Amino acid sequence: MAMKILEAQNIIKYFHDPVSVQVLKNINFSVTQGEFISIIGKSGCGKSTLLYILSTMDTDYEGMLYIEGKSMKKLKEAELACVRNEKIGFVFQFHYLLNEFNVLQNVMLPGLKLAKYNKQEVEHRAFEKLKILGIEKEVYKHPNQLSGGQKQRVAIARALINDPIIIMGDEPTGNLDKKNSEIVFDIFKQLSEEFNQTLLIVTHDNEFAARTHRIIEMEDGIILKKD
């Protein structure tokens, strides 16, 4: 039996502005090592909200969240930042690369922050990750010199730099055309199959979801189907 790396118990979330609305109603589910999961659902069903709670960035919720068996409820802001740094990799709809830095530096930033390896080693690892994603030729370019698909691949490399236990994606293909979406999906698939990387991707692209190992379907703040 593979290890549970992330577990959500009775997660409840309200939005208070302008009126109190319950967006998540008693969410229970867990992620085991090596799974490739997609969360689908209509716009406003709470799937992104759930992802931000699971990612520890949103701390305003009820219920329990465990990452590698450890409760995230009582941790301070700086400790949560460390958890995100070490254990979670993010890919968003928008690439969020820093234009002040080149591709290599962008990928290295979370690695340097973790400081588990020295600068040369982090640089070497960043090269490796970029090679997996097939953009090792663009390392010294700045993000504004890259195409949309390339930027998203750099963002994935950045998510991978600290060997996170899970990669979370919030509509990572939402801004990409068909061809680039295909490339990104292939990368995820490769990561899952070759490197046994756990992935949790929010999407509204049913075609994308259909090709993942497990689909979680949400509607109006509850999970309809967990497979």
Add this chain to the structure above:
Amino acid sequence: MKTRLLVQISYSLLMARWKQTLVAAIGVTFSITMFITLLSFMSGLNDLLDGLVINRTPHIRLYNEIQPTKKQAVELSSEYKNNHNFIHSIKPKNELQQIRNSGAIIQSLKKDNRVLGVAPKINLQVFYNVGTTDINGIINGIEVEEENRLFFFKDYVTQGNYIDLKNISNSIILGKGIADRMLVNIGDVVQITTSKGERVPMKVVGFFQSGLQEIDKIQSYTNITTAQKLLGESNAYVTDLQIKLKDLKQAPFLAKEFASMYDVEAIDIQTANAQFETGSSVRSLISYAVGITLLIVSGFGIYNILNMMIYEKMDSIAILKATGFSGRDVKKIFIGIALSIGVFGGLLGLFFGFGLSFIIDNIPFNTAALPTIKTYPINYNPKFYIIGTIFSILTTYFAGYFPSKKASKVDPVVIIRGK
């Protein structure tokens, strides 16, 4: 390692907006430059004006004032104890202005280790004879070398050599004002009438200029022995003892002590020249106020630029936080930006401030009132540079603190969801 990473991020953000940050840094540079220059100039001017008075004024002056006895004999008498004394308008008895036992007092003062030196002086009322006219005047009989050591006599002798006063008998150094009125040159002989009616020829060996015209029109200097001779007194006759202390601040306290110890009148410099102290401190206060205002204005400039930078960099802040940088790290990054603007601008400001002071220091400034001054006065006190550095760092820190706090509070979820 971690700090180095934050510094590197600060540097990159800074360089990405280098024109803006340069403008902010120039603001700091300008204010520090003006701060340094203003204070150096103002304080140089203060020193100059204080020097006019303080260098030349004894810290304590001992003298003997001719006044009626405070307790009249009739009041001391037990026989008339219950009677009312209605005698008024009492006159002083015939008494000399001299300080009694001056030799012993000088000896004792010179042994006192709080005293830097003592210079005896004789004040002499005279008339300068110009043809048939007599001009009122005062001659100071001084001990030339001691006067020069303690009160920089040489600096005020604008023509002639001050030491001739000691070496040539019956010589006089005339005030510039009186010399002009008498139309004399160095080497000429002038006629002086003493208060006792004696007429004495004296040789002019120099002119002095104090910077205070009223004094230059009346006063002249001669050797103390010549003065004694003019008065027909012994060489123990001294009317004033001018004391210079090691610590100026002790003057009021020591004046009282000396007055009771030697049974003479004593006046300290603080009491005699209270208005100069006030003038100096108000001038410094104004320059500090202007300097600090300039710095605060430049602080607002930095505040604005950082605020704009934070709005611009919202996305970057959000992703830094999402990938594991804590609020404190983000705050450090932005404070780092503010401080580097402050330090860079401040250092440049110190440098320019010194340069500008140096230029002012070399601008010719000639005035008849101030014979020793050739250029504008500047005080290169390192204190101003230290204060300037501290203030530039403090204001930029506070200017950076509030925007940085705002940056540290950015909620990445709000930013990322908004896209």
